[in-house]
Amino acid sequence: MRINAFxxxxxRALMLLSASPEGELLTTQAIADGVGTPYNHVxxxxxxxxxxxLVEAVRGRSGGVxxxxxxRTTTVGWLLRELDEREDLVECESTEGRSCPLNNNxxxxxxxxxxxxxxxxxxxxxxxSSLPHQSQMEPVFVMLHTRRPELPR
Amino acid sequence: MRINAFxxxxxRALMLLSASPEGELLTTQAIADGVGTPYNHVxxxxxxxxxxxLVEAVRGRSGGVxxxxxxRTTTVGWLLRELDEREDLVECESTEGRSCPLNNNxxxxxxxxxxxxxxxxxxxxxxxSSLPHQSQMEPVFVMLHTRRPELPR
Numbered sequence: 001m002r003i004n005a006f007x008x009x010x011x012r013a014l015m016l017l018s019a020s021p022e023g024e025l026l027t028t029q030a031i032a033d034g035v036g037t038p039y040n041h042v043x044x045x046x047x048x049x050x051x052x053x054l055v056e057a058v059r060g061r062s063g064g065v066x067x068x069x070x071x072r073t074t075t076v077g078w079l080l081r082e083l084d085e086r087e088d089l090v091e092c093e094s095t096e097g098r099s100c101p102l103n104n105n106x107x108x109x110x111x112x113x114x115x116x117x118x119x120x121x122x123x124x125x126x127x128x129s130s131l132p133h134q135s136q137m138e139p140v141f142v143m144l145h146t147r148r149p150e151l152p153r
Numbered sequence: 154m155r156i157n158a159f160x161x162x163x164x165r166a167l168m169l170l171s172a173s174p175e176g177e178l179l180t181t182q183a184i185a186d187g188v189g190t191p192y193n194h195v196x197x198x199x200x201x202x203x204x205x206x207l208v209e210a211v212r213g214r215s216g217g218v219x220x221x222x223x224x225r226t227t228t229v230g231w232l233l234r235e236l237d238e239r240e241d242l243v244e245c246e247s248t249e250g251r252s253c254p255l256n257n258n259x260x261x262x263x264x265x266x267x268x269x270x271x272x273x274x275x276x277x278x279x280x281x282s283s284l285p286h287q288s289q290m291e292p293v294f295v296m297l298h299t300r301r302p303e304l305p306r
Contacts, residue, residue: 001154001155001156001157001160001233001237001239001242001272002154002157002239002243003154003242003243004154004155004156005304006243007154008243008244011168011243012253012261013260015255015261016255018223033254034254035253035254035255036251036252036253036254042234076261076264076265080154084154085250086154086155089155090155090156090161090164091157091158091161095291098189099189100165100188100189101187101189101292101296102165102168102169102188102190102285102289102290102293104288104289104292105286105288105289106284106289107283107284107285107289108164108165108168108229108284109288111229111275111276111279111284112156112229112276114275115272115273115275116154116272116278118271118272118274118275119154119268119269119271119272120268121271122264122267122268122271123264123265123268126264130260131259131260131261131264132255132260133258133260135254135257135258136255136257136258136259136260139254139257140254140255143254
């Protein structure tokens with residue numbers, strides 16, 4: 001079982017931005033370095049986070065992105081629900097349009113959906129910006145040559 | 154979010170075998186047709202289900218597989234836990250051995266693990282053989298030209 005790679009990058013980027021000192025802007029390249037993910041993946045993630053209102057961009061030579069007020073309070077559960085475009089956890093309908101022969105009011109699909117809801121519910125209480133801590137983030141910001149965060153130990 | 158394709162095939166095959174009338178054997182080809190999945194995928198799934206003791210094979214010209222007593226009582230949660238070989242839901246360690254820079258005692262990893270546990274717990278109460286019902290399975294067994302199941306409506 002896994003969450004998709006795009007959601008993973010969005011969560012990492014949001015954690016890094018949460019850890020960034022007040023007023024600090026991070027470029028997409030800095031985020032990419034900070035979360036160890038290729039630039040083009042991070043670029044798409046930042047676009048998505050902007051469209052969800054979780055980060056704000058400042059243009060110009062010393063521009064970059066920072067967490068928005070909404071991003072400060074968003075939860076892991078909310079973000080994963082937003083990014084989960086799959087209706088089913090299994091391939092009830094294949095991409096070629098062929099259905100699973102067991103697709104008629106399938107009890108497995110219902111059970112998996114309820115389990116997915118339990119998964120998200122568990123994460124609805126987890127605020128992304130509450131996750132980063134100092135010993136996790138300080139080495140990352142040292143590597144990025146930016147101001148160091150001040151986070152709970 | 155999704156479960157892996159192999160677990161999906163294993164679950165479908167087990168549902169089909171659960172629905173099969175007492176004493177009936179299904180060939181791997183019949184299971185493949187019944188669950189709408191290529192033969193070679195189903196063949197690996199049947200091997201795995203045998204190694205887990207959930208199905209029994211009968212050799213010979215009119216051979217095939219059937220659910221074991223253990224397969225009759227197994228739950229979706231137990232099977233998915235057995236088939237989930239991933240330690241993390243996200244790529245904390247990439248396949249090239251490079252770690253996520255946020256990998257040091259990461260709160261996100263812990264939160265996702267607890268959520269995964271909530272997902273499995275929800276499915277620990279779901280017995281696979283309780284899932285199939287008549288209107289779902291009858292057309293499949295008609296297609297397979299085998300004895301029709303007698304299941305709850």
